[in-house]
Amino acid sequence: MSLPREEVLKELELLPVWKSRTTSETKTPARATETIETVKAGEIIDVAQMDSDALEAAVKACAACSLAQTRTQAVFGVGDRNADWLLVGEAPGMEEDRRGEPFVGQAGKLLDNMLAAINLKRGENVYIANVLKCRPPENRDPHGEEVVKCAPYLKRQIELIRPKLIVAMGRFAAQALLNTDNSIGSLRGKLHDYNGTPLIVTYHPAYLLRNLNDKAKAWEDLCFARRVMRDLQAQAADISA
Numbered sequence: 001m002s003l004p005r006e007e008v009l010k011e012l013e014l015l016p017v018w019k020s021r022t023t024s025e026t027k028t029p030a031r032a033t034e035t036i037e038t039v040k041a042g043e044i045i046d047v048a049q050m051d052s053d054a055l056e057a058a059v060k061a062c063a064a065c066s067l068a069q070t071r072t073q074a075v076f077g078v079g080d081r082n083a084d085w086l087l088v089g090e091a092p093g094m095e096e097d098r099r100g101e102p103f104v105g106q107a108g109k110l111l112d113n114m115l116a117a118i119n120l121k122r123g124e125n126v127y128i129a130n131v132l133k134c135r136p137p138e139n140r141d142p143h144g145e146e147v148v149k150c151a152p153y154l155k156r157q158i159e160l161i162r163p164k165l166i167v168a169m170g171r172f173a174a175q176a177l178l179n180t181d182n183s184i185g186s187l188r189g190k191l192h193d194y195n196g197t198p199l200i201v202t203y204h205p206a207y208l209l210r211n212l213n214d215k216a217k218a219w220e221d222l223c224f225a226r227r228v229m230r231d232l233q234a235q236a237a238d239i240s241a
C-alpha cells in the first residue's frame with residue numbers, strides 16, 4: 001500500500017471501517033462507512049440497505065476510484081449467496097478481470113483443489129469474493145484509498161451472505177478484515193472475529209504456488225477451518241433442535 005492504512009482511514013473520516021460498531025455510536029460516522037462517494041462529483045452510493053442484486057449492480061457500475069478506468073470489468077464475487085463458507089482474497093488478477101469471476105487463474109485452480117481437499121466445491125455452500133472488486137494494474141498492491149472506497153461493498157456482502165465462517169486468504173485480506181498490521185504468521189492458527197463472524201487466516205493460493213513448503217501449513221489451516229465449521233454447524237443444529 002502506498003499510504004499507511006490507518007492514515008488514509010483517518011484522513012477520510014472513515015475509521016473504524018472494519019471494526020464492529022456499538023449501537024451507542026452516532027449515526028453520522030456509521031453511515032459514513034456505508035456510503036461510497038464516486039469520482040463523478042456529488043454522486044453518493046449508500047450500500048447499507050442494498051440487496052444482493054442492487055449491490056452487484058452498484059459494484060459493476062462503480063467509478064469510485066481510478067481502478068474503474070483500467071479494469072475490464074468489476075468482479076463482484078461468485079457462489080452460493082447463502083453459503084456457510086466465505087473465502088476472501090485480495091483483488092482480481094488478469095484472468096479474473098477478463099472473465100468477471102474471482103480466482104479463475106492459476107491461483108484459482110489451486111484454490112479449487114484446496115476446497116476439494118476438505119470436500120467443498122466452488123458455488124456449493126461456498127462464496128468467494130475479494131477485498132477489491134477491480135484489478136490493480138500490473139497486479140500491483142492495492143492502494144489504501146482503493147481499500148477505503150471498496151470496503152463498504154465487502155462489508156455489505158458479508159452482511160447479506162451471513163456466512164458461518166470467513167477464511168481470509170493472504171496477508172492483505174487478513175489485515176484488511178481484521179484491521180491490523182500483524183503478520184500472517186501471527187494471525188494463522190487462531191480464531192478471529194469479524195463483526196461477530198468467526199474468521200480464520202490462511203495463505204493466499206498465489207503465495208502457495210511460489211512457496212511450496214508452506215502448503216503443509218495451509219493444509220493445517222484448512223483442517224482447523226473444517227473443525228471450526230463442524231462445531232459451528234453442530235451449535236446451530238443444537239439451537240434449532
Ligand code: URA
Pocket residue numbers: 089090091092093096101102103104105107130206
Ligand atoms: N488473487 C486474488 O486475491 N483474487 C482473485 O480473484 C484472483 C487472484
